[in-house]
Amino acid sequence: MFKKISLVFYLMAFLSFGQQESYYSLYRYTMNVINPAYAGAENSNSFSFNSRQQWSSVQDAPSTLAFSYSSARKNNVGLGISVVSDKVFVEQQTSANVDFSYRLQTNESTQLFLGIKAGGNFYNADPTKLNSYTFSPDPLKQSISKFNPNIGVGAFLKNELFWISLSLPRLFNVKRDLDIAITAKDRVHSYLGGGVDLSMTPNLYFKPSLMLRKVKGLPLTTDISAIFSWQNRLDFGLSYRTSSALSLLSLVSVGKFKIGYAYEVPTVSSLSQLNLKVHELVLRIQLDGLKNDAEDDLKLEEE
16 A cells, blocks of 8 residues: 555656645744735734644655744834754755835834744755665766745734734745756745634634735635634634644643644545644743833824
């Protein structure tokens, strides 16, 4: 059975398209990674750590580690840093970016953030780890290592009731190798999302959200989430990714710390039999060091 699966993936490698940027079930808590405009949107110093282990029962399956930092500064400025490391089989890539945002006060309660992301992607592939069936050296087994600079843009609109996010973390298609025989590229991904926070009772909130993802060569992917929050301290709910997966979501807030967990299972019947589970953890730390400065700037603007 495993040999048949391996043969299918080998044949697909000659002509294939795929989502190069990682999916996140807990995307509401890692927004800084995909949208530079989110830097400073929380009016605080925020640190986020994310670990996503995909197909945990399969050796060398996709694994993602992400770190982001967001800070609200004076003069309506927000700054951020995001680092994402992806590893799957013989490939490993690390994306490092610096985020800058500027806040516009559209009215007393609504804020629009415009952002830009600058950095690049360190890509490495080592085909020498692939099994050989001949004693002669394979000339195609050459390591690939390259740094591709890129920039991205985004916009984030929010108030107490809703939020809307639009971003393109990478604006340019960049080849991963100079060899004309290799056509792998870092392709442009676009994201459009939004959500609302509805008060059902003084202690219970309902937070539905939607995230659309699009990349050339793949159909539009939609994440639909429904989360209930008790006193904004305990979040729990479900998320459905079209033609892909179903996730159980949970988040616990303790003081300045937020700890979240997502358990994801495939909804495609042919994959559900292979025990391809996904585990995602997120840790957020929010410090209020610059919160007062941002609030003072907002009060001055309103006056």
